[in-house]
Amino acid sequence: MSSAPIVAPYPATRLRRLRRTPALRALTTETSLSADNLIWPIFVTEIAGGEGEIPSMPGVDRLTLDGAKRAAETAMRLNIPAICIFPHSDPDLKTEGCERAWDPENIGNKAIRAIKEVAPDLAVMTDIALDPYNANGHDGLVRDGVILNDETVEALVRMALVQAESGADILGPSDMMDGRIGALRAALETNSHKDVAILSYAAKYASGFYGPFRDAVGASGRLVGDKKTYQINPANREEAVRCVARDLSEGADMVMVKPGMPYLDICREVKDRFAAPTYAYQVSGEYAMLEGAIRNGWLSRDVVLESLLAFRRAGCDGVLTYYAPQIAEKLA
Ligand code: PBG
Numbered sequence: 001m002s003s004a005p006i007v008a009p010y011p012a013t014r015l016r017r018l019r020r021t022p023a024l025r026a027l028t029t030e031t032s033l034s035a036d037n038l039i040w041p042i043f044v045t046e047i048a049g050g051e052g053e054i055p056s057m058p059g060v061d062r063l064t065l066d067g068a069k070r071a072a073e074t075a076m077r078l079n080i081p082a083i084c085i086f087p088h089s090d091p092d093l094k095t096e097g098c099e100r101a102w103d104p105e106n107i108g109n110k111a112i113r114a115i116k117e118v119a120p121d122l123a124v125m126t127d128i129a130l131d132p133y134n135a136n137g138h139d140g141l142v143r144d145g146v147i148l149n150d151e152t153v154e155a156l157v158r159m160a161l162v163q164a165e166s167g168a169d170i171l172g173p174s175d176m177m178d179g180r181i182g183a184l185r186a187a188l189e190t191n192s193h194k195d196v197a198i199l200s201y202a203a204k205y206a207s208g209f210y211g212p213f214r215d216a217v218g219a220s221g222r223l224v225g226d227k228k229t230y231q232i233n234p235a236n237r238e239e240a241v242r243c244v245a246r247d248l249s250e251g252a253d254m255v256m257v258k259p260g261m262p263y264l265d266i267c268r269e270v271k272d273r274f275a276a277p278t279y280a281y282q283v284s285g286e287y288a289m290l291e292g293a294i295r296n297g298w299l300s301r302d303v304v305l306e307s308l309l310a311f312r313r314a315g316c317d318g319v320l321t322y323y324a325p326q327i328a329e330k331l332a
Contacts, residue, residue, distance in 0.1 A: 031312040033305070035079040035331055039125060039279065040324035043216050044068045045088035046107035056212035056288055058295060060322050062088050065107075065114045071325075072119035078328035082123035084172065084320060085111045087132045088217050098130040098141065102158035104166065106133070112166040125199060126163045128156050128184070129175035137214075137223035139175040140230065147229055153180045157187045164193040172256070174201040176230040185251030199279065200252035203240035203266050206231035209259045209285030216284065240266050241273060248276055256320070259283040261307060264314040271315030280311045282321040305330065 018028045045051050045062040054060050063071060068085070075083050087108040093100050100106050112124050129139035130152065136142055140152035152175065160171050171188075173180050181200050188196050206228045214220040232239055244255050257266045260280035271278045290307060293299040304323050311319045321327070 031309060033309050033312050033327075033331065035328040036081060037308075037312065037316075037318040038080050038324040038328060039082040039084055039318055039320040040071070040075055040080050041084040041086060041281075041320050041322060042068060042071050043086050043088050044107055044111040046090055046110075047088060047218075050088055050218075054212065054216045056215045057284055057322065058288075058291055059326075060216070060287070062216065065110060068111045069114050069118045072115040072122050074325055075122055076119050078325060078332060080122075080324055080328050082125050082170065083115065084125040084127065085115070086127055086213075086217055087111070089132045091218060091222075094133055094135045094222075096135050096142070098133045098155055100133040101130050101155060102162045104162050108132070109162055109166040112163060112168050116167040123169040124167065125170040125172050126168045128160050128163070128171055128173040128180075130155060130159070131219055132217055135222075137219045138225075139227065140177055142224070145225070147177075149177050150179070152177045153183045156180050157183050160184050161187060161191055161193070164188060164191075164196045168196065170197045170199050170254075172199050172201060174204060174258075176201070176204050176227075176232075179250075181247045181252050182250035197253040198251065199254040199256060200247040201258055201281075202244040202247040202252065202255040203257045203263070203270065204231050205234050205240075205259065205263065207234065207259050207262075207283070207285070209262070209283045211285050212288045213284035234262075237266065237269070241269060244270050244274060244276075248274060253277065254279060254317075256281055257316075259286060260311060260319065261286050264310060267311065267314040267316050277317050278315060279318045279320060280314070280316045282307065282311070282319055282323070284322070287322045 018024050043062045051062050051064050072083060085108055089107055115124055131137055131139045140147040188194060247255060254277040256279045257263050257270060258281035260282040267280050290303055294301050308319055
């Protein structure tokens, strides 16, 4: 009988060697996630009875101003460096002119000041877009069904200056109008807010994954048409790269890719090409997908950490995620 071996005797490389024990796996871990990498998006309501759980985002609540203060304290305790405020504003006060967007007393600006009162060291990020205050749900001003780019940019500048005045550390323009970063940067420079940072939603796609967010801020059912004339076509990669290049050249300090999980290729490319602080937004629909499956027992809760680690592996410096407090607690 022949005794010829049935497998080759010595593989040159045994990759399993370094996976054998927890210590060896720890030594060879390439990326890490810590609370430092998290930005926590919260929803703050000004509507009586508007607080409480968002049905399409189980586990995420709309907060009152007091609730926002408590969230800020939680962020501080968990070493989460930044919170991002999204307003759930009174539907009766939404107008075609979006005038409330630059009202110092709108709920977003009140929340900035309330949070700064209890947690002055916590970085406060805002959203700059007209949708919370727009009667037709768009991020820009609309005339005869057309989004007006330059008029919108003027409105965004007003909105931004009031947010900066209220104490925001990081402005997050999410509107996707052309020229907004340059206009915002110039206005901040000339209005004694030169140290306010801009985290541009630079590569923001026209995505179905924002659905639960629009429920959360009360914009669902209000939006006339879609956002495809300003957000990026999900089929496109080069266009996202050009958006990021443009926003950095206009004065963005940090850039974002949004949504996150379906766009990890864009995250990697943006980080490699520009070597700028790069963030991903794990958006509401991604949260709903994971949380829905977890609550049904179809996935283990471990997938949350896995999903966030993926952003780090893809080159992101940080992630905006509704899981921020939960994961920071787990990592603590
Ligand atoms: C709107 C804005 C959106 C999100 C953040 N800012 C929605 C949209 O563009 O329609 C989505 C965030 C999420 O889905 O979690 N300016």
